[in-house]
């Protein structure tokens with residue numbers, strides 16, 4: 001039978017209710033006639049966390065979007081709907097329909113949850129217990145929770161995870177812990193299997209660009225409850241991943257790589273960390289006043305015809321490129337003929353996988369989760385005042401309209417960072433998903449014993465949809 005119908009008490013009122021195998025619960029009052037509250041409906045797939053069964057009742061835990069101003073994504077609110085049945089048989093019949101529906105809905109049943117107790121303002125544990133745990137409980141999810149105890153602990157845990165025991169790994173943290181899990185999975189001997197494990201993120205760090213990008217793309221209000229609900233709903237989005245190789249160092253990125261101004265501000269301002277988020281603004285002012293330009297080169301493989309700017313590679317550059325990087329993975333772009341190069345002075349180069357780099361920074365408004373490319377934002381020579389306006393406009397993404405910004409979608413790139421123009425030291429940092437990948441001589445002591453010294457060129461290859469991430473339904477590309 002596709003639909004069952006029953007006369008029940010719904011929140012104490014007599015209604016005629018139906019539930020269909022396609023997941024729609026509808027009701028109509030048997031006493032109110034055409035009164036505005038006489039009818040109702042709820043979509044079991046889109047708007048329900050789960051259900052629980054009482055002695056003669058079923059409680060449906062709904063999580064429905066509240067209508068707000070049209071330009072805002074609306075918040076969801078929890079509301080329980082209690083259905084009381086006349087007989088144990090009809091209750092059982094309804095339970096069977098609900099059970100069958102949720103068994104086939106692709107929702108996760110067993111999750112491995114990692115919480116970074118020091119993420120953001122040390123509030124991640126509180127976020128988990130207050131907001132996330134109650135929702136997972138209502139959804140009937142079995143949770144194994146681990147607090148990360150040290151830097152890169154999440155990576156170790158991902159490396160040793162028993163894959164068959166979980167339907168997903170969820171990080172209650174910033175983007176850093178999520179990236180560690182990704183790298184742990186990809187460093188396993190069984191990485192091809194391991195990387196199919198769906199990942200989830202509940203924003204509880206300082207940098208929450210991935211969670212913001214997912215919720216925004218799904219037209220969901222940005223908060224931790226909605227992020228948890230996206231995981232409960234079980235929709236999954238393939239996510240591009242960049243493999244990054246510099247000499248012997250090999251790792252993976254899901255968010256961003258930057259070199260120059262932006263990375264320098266981020267890392268150099270660590271000295272004034274006690275000032276909180278103000279540290280970034282203050283250091284940005286310092287760096288604008290004492291603006292650095294770096295010499296270097298960027299070779300890249302355009303993703304589309306309109307991303308072709310710059311010169312073709314010389315035959316020597318092309319042959320160097322073909323010997324470089326990583327040949328382990330499926331996608332190998334090194335021998336493609338369409339590579340281009342930009343050389344000279346740069347203020348910054350920023351490669352971004354998803355639109356948001358942080359909650360309030362839309363670094364790459366055209367970025368897509370699964371288009372097989374990273375978006376490059378390149379600033380070369382630029383007057384100081386224009387640079388300030390570009391930085392301010394990153395809050396709404398309009399910086400890409402500036403004539404000083406080159407915005408390119410690329411499938412692969414090779415960055416050769418050089419020194420500060422007009423200075424004997426190299427200086428600047430290369431930031432990979434919030435961690436130092438490399439730094440120029442002088443960025444750390446005299447640089448002679450710095451293990452992260454710039455070294456050889458950095459090769460980045462985008463692997464289309466290599467990872468899988470839980471995402472709001474409307475975000476799926």
Ligand SMILES: Nc1ncnc2c1ncn2[C@@H]1O[C@H](COP(=O)(O)OP(=O)(O)OP(=O)(O)O)[C@@H](O)[C@H]1O
Pocket residue numbers: 116117118119120121148149150151152153172173174175176177178180204205206207208434
């Ligand atoms: N118990 C711990 N002690 C010290 N460092 C930890 C611990 N757990 C996780 N970390 C490290 O904290 C870093 C930041 O993690 P997370 O992703 O939660 O936040 P973030 O937004 O990237 O940064 P922030 O620390 O500024 O909030 C990661 O590099 C991770 O390895």
